[in-house]
Amino acid sequence: MRIAISILLTFFLLGCNSPDYEGFKRVHDSVHFQRITLGDDTRKVDEDSFVSLTIAVSSIDDSLMLEKRVKRVQFGSAEWPKDIKSLIATSNEGEELTIIGSVKDLQVKDWFSPVDVGMDNSLLKLNLFINEVAEASVLLQVRAEERLRSDFEMQGQLSFQNALDSLHFDESDLHEGIYFRSQSDGKGSSIKSGGTALIHYRTYLANGRLIDDTYKDEPFEYHVGKPDQVLKGFAQAIAMMKEGGKAQFLIPYKLAYGDKGSSSGIVPPFSAIIYEAELRKVLN
Structure with missing residues (x-):
């Protein structure tokens, strides 16, 4: 040949x-x-x-x-x-x-x-x-990665749907791509562009696993507009709250860590994120 x-x-x-x-x-x-x-x-x-x-x-x-x-x-x-x-x-x-x-x-x-x-x-x-x-070895590796990616995507979709059902979110809770529910309306100011806020929150994967909890320490100091400080979906949710308010929200993977997951590996690819957040103080 x-x-x-x-x-x-x-x-x-x-x-x-x-x-x-x-x-x-x-x-x-x-x-x-x-x-x-x-x-x-x-x-x-x-x-x-x-x-x-x-x-x-x-x-x-x-x-x-x-x-x-x-x-x-x-x-x-x-x-x-x-x-x-x-x-x-x-x-x-x-x-x-x-x-x-x-x-x-x-x-x-x-x-x-x-x-x-x-x-x-x-x-x-x-x-x-x-x-x-x-080469064959390279192609086999690529195909294995594609299968793994597909598995993560399927698992992410199932976990997201289970979270919607277990938290009883529906279309009325959907705001700009995230599912948001106020648990206690705040009486103070909303955070403005360029402002700062002190926030307590707990973060969960869609399967309910707790991955972060600021209540064990000081509130998180959030600076509106600071690049790469928070997830896009988190910023959208906090913008809907007022000082003193509490809320629960579910962020789809596209507004969270995307199709690659977190750099630490704690959050898998295609993972939705659940937050329970309290806007403690607004410093505009």
Whole structure:
């Protein structure tokens, strides 16, 4: 296989420009190709590589896009047309190629069945973009991370729904993306932009696990507008309170620690957060 590819590579490198299509080289009489962009020559395709390709097939004059797909396969075992496989074998990650040929020569019906791509002698244009070239060990690690991420996301959704149900929140409690319920209305001032407030709070994961409690120490000193001091959802909730007030609120993961979780690892990815907060003093 490697010998055959080497022979084909030599043939391509010596191939002359196509008189039929400007900027293209001839593979043989009915197949022509052009490299649109060059890729990373440290990420070469070989038989053991897993290759991710975006493949688009269109009419010869680009007037009609027939189909676009993404494929990820082990290159050595891929049952692709020999002309296409030989071209990819000389390519790197990040490269883009355009190939012109007949439906029959490019075996487009095998690639894009059941899409109607015309008669066997119809000329088509294939655009190939090599998204990624990865070794098997790297790909296995990526897939494991994707599965773990999916598990975290599913668990986060279940925990969030359970928290909504157990805390009896409903749509009437939803304010700008967070679920907020006042437990005791304050009589003092609301906190203003640039102001400071002293706040006591308890923080829970959506499963009820306590992860922070300021009542064991001094109140938290919150400076409105100070970057990265509090979660976005926390700032929104405190803005709805007045001095002396108490509230409970549930913050979805997008307004909490997002899809990565906390840097400490205490809060997993996709985790909603529950707060019980008391606005002790406003210092505007």
